[in-house]
Amino acid sequence: MNTELTSLLRAAVGDAHVLTHEDPSADLSAWENDWRKRAQGRALAVVRPGNAKEVAAVVKACAAAGASIVPQGGNTGLVVGSVPDDSGTQVVLSLGRMQAVRAIDAANLTVTVEAGCILQNLQTTVDEAGFLFPLSLAAEGSCTIGGNLATNAGGTQVLRYGNARELCLGLEVVTAQGEIWHGLTGLRKDNTGYDLRDLFIGSEGTLGVITAATLKLYPQPAAQLTAWAAVPSLEAAVSLLGLAHQRLSAGLTGFEVMGQFALSLVNKHFPALRVPLWAESPWCVLLENSDSESETHARGQLESLLETAFEQGIVSDAVVAESLAQANGLWHIRESIPLAQAEEGLNIKHDISIPVSRIPAFCTETDALLQREIPGVRLVNFGHLGDGNLHYNVQAPAEMDARAFLQTEEERVNTLVFDMVARYDGSISAEHGVGSLKAAKLPHYKDPVALSLMRAVKLALDPDNLMNPGRVLTP
């Protein structure tokens, strides 16, 4: 127990905001454990600063003591990047108390918000002010803006609005030296030097701590319409995407693809959801059209698009949601695939991206490879086709015990899939990041010059390797 450090931490943020195992009544498990139960850590302390100056004081204290720091937002990440290791020597720096939406600038279409603000709270606040903050993902009820930016979160609206990176204009960051970079600009153009903002975004807390951000807002669309289409092949889905880009332009805010087996699992485990059109078609697509004009206009556009697609033979059947409730129902089916998968049993998950044009060939070849290697294997394939991002998940053969399948096959399946991703110029982590989970894989799949540039940047900004060590880059 490093008592000198903990008293410095208490001095920095106040006694009430430093939790340690010395206090037998303190329960640190929410900060120490990965929510998917893949890692259980033990922290020296959990520190909860209330502002950037306190964050800076915490970082300085840790740096002086040589204690490493694990920044943490909502702790909802998927790659084990925000929990401490089990050494009992790391300090968890939780941004959870820094939740303020500092200011909305209506004419500038920006909002400035602290890192610990929960995504959904930000969505609601700006919605009430008449604006849209378009970042949207499954964890939005618990994840925080700081974590979204540190991991460059994706989600369902990337096709139109980009990843978290594209939604951010300015940052406030505490460096590994405990200095505060005041970079909360709301400017859309600023060419005065290197792009530090994008260096911190997506660096997963390994270069510094994001404490606040200035983000883009958008006008709320006048209408949002959702359609569900059965398509005869993945090639047809890609053609439909091209047609939708052309016809709807930036109105196209969602384009999700779902394989027949994925939908069959939803149908099997959640029959009340009434999955449409899945039984006769190898793939279904969910399209969303957001319109600044009216619902009538949006519906006309979407129906005309689907008619043309039907004539071209790239859509075999389709429904357009008649109400917001029906639209939500269709999205709910899409979002229930992971749960249906879980009901079916453990499986091996992948979050990959491939150039859109090469996705059909990638799936054909990888499906065949896996089926050759593991007869009877079942592929739960779905994702954000518009972004080239597939959740290409691998489920045990029906007759095989899922736990045993994972134990014996996970490593081999990962290698088979990732090697194929590399052959198709794809990414082994499209939106979830690297964390601890994929850090050891990176050297095999990342360009060696890129890796050495990354190491040089890390060494320059955090020479003592205090910030979230072992994440992204292995020692």
Add this chain to the structure above:
Amino acid sequence: MNTELTSLLRAAVGDAHVLTHEDPSADLSAWENDWRKRAQGRALAVVRPGNAKEVAAVVKACAAAGASIVPQGGNTGLVVGSVPDDSGTQVVLSLGRMQAVRAIDAANLTVTVEAGCILQNLQTTVDEAGFLFPLSLAAEGSCTIGGNLATNAGGTQVLRYGNARELCLGLEVVTAQGEIWHGLTGLRKDNTGYDLRDLFIGSEGTLGVITAATLKLYPQPAAQLTAWAAVPSLEAAVSLLGLAHQRLSAGLTGFEVMGQFALSLVNKHFPALRVPLWAESPWCVLLENSDSESETHARGQLESLLETAFEQGIVSDAVVAESLAQANGLWHIRESIPLAQAEEGLNIKHDISIPVSRIPAFCTETDALLQREIPGVRLVNFGHLGDGNLHYNVQAPAEMDARAFLQTEEERVNTLVFDMVARYDGSISAEHGVGSLKAAKLPHYKDPVALSLMRAVKLALDPDNLMNPGRVLTP
């Protein structure tokens, strides 16, 4: 003369592609002189490699000899960032021979192109394939993609499509060590480590040499309509912008503002252009609506927007172009302001950005300050209001000699304007970059922590300061 280095360079790229002053018939002035005549350099050699491997060999040869490298594209920059100093020791690395458009991936909506490709040639090539590459700026007939990315170029379509940064997905870069980073990805999502792409974009050749890029394409709009509106004040222009965002959403591809004095100069020096509505109004606005549907639809939207704006009193009069020729004519007026200014005489140019919401107050206060300091001074104010980017230019009082005005007042006017920009949380270089011209100013206007982070990155990636030294960061 460093003969050992020049023979290494000749070996790397071939005799024909190394130009030196040893050859009395060689004319190096196109590579040595700033096109706005603000600097005249003398190079040790101009080297013109034909591919990334040759670029790498050039960089390695220079690094071994300790010679610094000035990467150069079209040499059309506005901040003296791409010409050598007058020492005769620097090597100009021209990307001009690397012009290939390597591949268009239609379904992925991407194009891969070499750094030396002229922007207009890229626009034309993808246009012929049915796509739009939206980067557009005055120098497009001579500037190159590599330079556009190295300086994060802006232009007239930023409002909808972003700066050069937002249009780029992947890069091929030769590092300061002469290694090639193969990062030509066409992925829209890739969270496998630090964002090196955005680190090189906008770094003005000081961290490495961009040799190729994979860029985003867009479907061509079905129609593009332009309107010209007189507005009673800059506040009204900002309100009109907000209304246009709401009504046209991403269809709003241009929103330019022009002050009365700026338009009066166009009217005076180019009367044939027939500037509309300028005489009775302090400000005019040019709006562009790009539509994926039809011209009729685009016209309906634009007319309805202007009607509402008229009712709200934020537009006093307006015309919508009846033909493409008329639309081009309106844009031509906007683009003629710098030429009209030049006809009127030398002036002090600024390329600043301010949060959109604060632009009216900034202009009121800065106009008053300058008029107080320099009685009779004339302000040529125009720019990309949608991006918060003003070309806030200062012209001598009518009775004063322009050259004398520049000599005595330029430094003082710059300081007055930049100090005010800083007070309004703006940027002293919105789209032109830093180069040599503003490098010495940066320490006064940039956050000190940001500057020290920039220096740390520079030292990490280019420890011997060989890449475009003295640009962006002063020694």
